[in-house]
Amino acid sequence: MSPGENLDLIPDCFILQPPVFHPVIPYVTTIFGGLHAGKMVMLQGVVPLRAHRFQVDFQCGCSLHPQPDIAIHFNPRFHTTKPHVICNTLHSGRWQREARWPGVALQRGASFLILFLFGNEEVKPFLLQSPRLQVPCSRALPRGLWPGQVIIVRGLVLQEPKEFTLSLRDEATRTPVMLRASFTDRTLAWVSPWGCKKLISAPFLFHPQRFFEVLLLCQEGGLKLALNGQPLGSTSLDQQTLERLREVRISGSIQLYCVHC
Template identity: 40%
Template sequence: MDPLHFLLQPPVFYPIIPYACTIFGGLRPGRMILIQGSVGTCATRFQIDFQCGCSTRPRSDVAFHFNPRFSSSDANIICNTLRKDHWLDELKFSGAPLRKGESFVLLFLFLTDKVKVSIGGQHFLDFTYRLPLKDVDAVGIYGDVTIKEISFLSSNPLKSVSADLQKTPLSKTFPMGLSECHAITVRGLVTVNPDELTLLLKSSDSIPFKLTANFQDQSLSYNSFIGQSWGQPQNVQTPFFLFYPERFFEILLLPEAGLFRLAINGTPVNDFRPPVFDLKSIEELQITGSAGLFAVQC
């Protein structure tokens, strides 16, 4: 069977550590997260935190803290929970088959009352939840580690969330315009047979930012409509297409001085510098095309 049938959201490849991302739809019993990577040759520790949000100040609760430490040939793994900025009693698991300078495959299987962790295909530990699983909606990775891939797995990814999606086209207005660091986050689900997905920012007489994902040729491009004409499209350079049919996506758009910064599914992509940049004049966000939307935050 095609392994994509088990993917709940697009995988993340080679994220820059430290790294944190949203788990679309949160965790629930039966979900699995597969993490492949390698331990640094001089590593002392790294950690994978299953968090209730991505806040750093105040720090989000951590439902499951998975923390390998390398003081000898084999690793010891510390597991714990952070609640209201206080660590609870830690559990120590000795003799983990993780070694400095070597690659690993970790599989986290989330059940009703506990998470089961396997290393290299072999079960290694169970950890009973101390916070509700339904509150966990992010994963953070920190420390002396290189991550090759994070995969979000489920046998039935769409059933519980598809009914809650908003249809496109969708519009959001900005009565006071935009400002620098006014982040826009769009989360949604690509349709079964997608054609094109477009996100644009409009003013009364121009479109300073337009992002187009074309599923036919798997291309991403920027453009702007200034002075009654479209500019020359600028291709967004990525090692692979960042959208998948029937998969979740997250678009983060951040205006800064003279440019728009963009990240898709946690992957930063090219900056776009429109020929005319007046954030205060931008009045509307429009999203159209082959997707349903479950969160638009402006």
């Protein structure tokens, strides 16, 4: 989403596909709703000790003959002296010009967690073991918040969650605004520094072992909220308060995949 894009344009439906555990390899499945900007696919596994390679293909159909086009071919290789990843596209039976990524962090015998994040014209894979994504997590806002700025938090809710909080703090480490999801009573609310809670009247869209995306759009007079692509209203903050905010802090029963400020 571009900084100035209106949250009212976000689609009403955001399909969360149930996770699949211990699939038989090779594994083929349909991606509900297809791939579109903002879609995430997470892959978790272990590289066998004697592995030569493995691949993940995002393809246009599941037929065997003729072979469908492959929009994204992700192929880590371990049988050379320098493990690397090959990425390519198969169109009308022909491979296109490949891209090679050296120095891949994947290792034989090691577990991995990869997130594929799809944009309008690109896909980004992340190896999700960065200490920068450990919870609680914080990110600096050197210039505070200004109209058009977007904060995006993506992650996975843990199996037995209690709560999730996203706090915005000023230079005095006070928290003028906090977004809190309570899994106990299944409520989502804005919480003020004085403990006042304003419930967000919307379906509770956080679910155990499911992905989520929280998006905050700063605009004149406050913040607009979207969760999993659905606009959920706004909270009022004057411009001086927005400009004084210097930190985003995230905590709770989640595993983070992406924090963008």
